[in-house]
Amino acid sequence: MLFRPYRPYYLGKKQLPFTPGLIPKNQERLAKRIADTIMGSLLTPEELQNLARRLLKTERVQGAILWLLQLGLDQVQADKEQKTAKILGGILRDLLGQSMPRLLKVLARREDFLETQLNQIFDQVLLEFQLTEDQASKLSDWLLQVVLPPDVVRQALIDFLTDRNIQIIDEGFREKASGTYWVVANLFGLRNSLTRLRTFCLDEREASNTRIAELILSLAVKQRLREWLQNLSLQNLPVSTVRQLRKTMRDSVRLYVQNRGAEVLQGLSKSIDWENIATIVLSRLRNSAVVNASLETVSQELALVLERYLERDLESIVAQAIPILDIDQVIIDRVKATSAADLEGAIQGIVRSELQAIVNLGGILGFVIGSFQSISFLLR
Template structure:
């Protein structure tokens, strides 16, 4: 009976000592927070291990994060996952839909960013930009042909024969009309009057024959003749070729460039209907293109962005200095806060270590009681 009581006491005492020892050892990781001095000398084991090594711990944590936890390879691998890209696309779609659902106009959006009188400002700037571009075009020394697409030039040249025939036809119509006949009669009368006596002799020689009728008939034949049409075509083609070879500045040299460019700029501005556009909800402006944005543009932007980030992730991480961020963050913690963080993560393990110390102490106490029994 005495042996049992002795063994029980030794087991309890050893278990208590083992548990308390481990508990104190765990506490000494953090406590005391600051060095303790006695008679001017610092007591050993003060401050605790973690307060004493906090700077080194912060550096090691930063190094561990950048080398083993948040690595460029890990980030690249994550970006390659289809699910990751789908999450990004889903998030962006939701954000776009939520933003468009606000039914804001462009004017309201610009006002939110501090742009007041946006309508007048945009109209003025647009007109100035257009006017400047037109003036630059009017003053350029490049040839007209430089600004015309090859297809346009080809189509215009194909229409020159039709234009020549149209001019000839209009000539025939005018000459055969009453207005044309009267114009011919006036021209003949003026000609004969200018010739004086010689003109009177011609009139007497022709007698009652109406010269205008004769000339009208011949003029109509002239315009109908294929040679006339070919001549008109030749003139038009030569002038067209000469125009293509002329500098734009020479073509526009006889016009008031400032006034013309301003008029064109105002006309374009009116056709664009800036005021009407700015007063429309953004959702209405985007609606015709929403399907293309969500099905084509957005996936393409995400894909290219992910590819760019994958190629640049190492440089980006170096620029962020993640290890220094972690180090600075840990160093900014008070010792109490650092203890709280560590205990939050490892509280259960620390308890198990305490219990393990008590268990080992109890086992050692029991073994000691057995040894004492046989001594």
């Protein structure tokens, strides 16, 4: 009568009593009582917190995070449509083309913008920079062949030796010369010589270029220029001059970044193929031994962070999770969805396995009491 019949029987339109059995008839109420019992006595918030602590031990959390990181890395490796590369490329494009220019424009207004970094570059790079012998030789060759070839020197002489400049040089030589030079300056002067030099440079172009080249070679201008470049260093300047140069460089960089830094970064961002860069970065990450070796360290650090967070807020998290999980309703729905036959089998199984001792004890007590009663009747 507890379980059977499983369904109600009718005589006409009237339901027969004791159909269905007691438990199938009150299965919904039984489900509610089971849920209330479990949630009120077994799965209390304190027990759920203890369960969460056991589940979220550092070792388990670290293993789960490591699995997720490895899964994410495998997903990146298996990404044939390059979705990850497109996303990363968009992030890099926005970072360099939009966010960085605005940030630089704001930071460049500060007086101490990149002060430490620029000072370090100046002190460790520019201040100690000095050309090697080979570099000085190549630079001197470039200066003499490209910047100051004979034809350029000739044209510079022509432009310099104007009538006014010749007159100024001649008059100055006459006024300031003394002794033997005074006699030469006042008798011969420099006007005629300088005028003839200019005329020669104008009329005899090839010849003057040849003469200038010979003079450069005979005067060893290349060797002197190479030695001068090799000995050129900011360390030879006075300390005050070096400090002023450092401040000037810092101010120039800050002013340039403030005025044109955003424009330069935006132009640079437009000229870069960010998807290709992202593909290269991801390919490097996939094959990087450092990344693979650091996954365990990263997962451990994240697990420790999560552990500290749970120690502080586990109670409130569980309190918020209980209504979301709706465990009591899950129990009710599960019991209600169980058929009467399955419910009977489950209860009978529990009774047979766990309560058989009570049945045996009842039989023994009945036999003993019956024996005493029989003996009592015989004695009477």
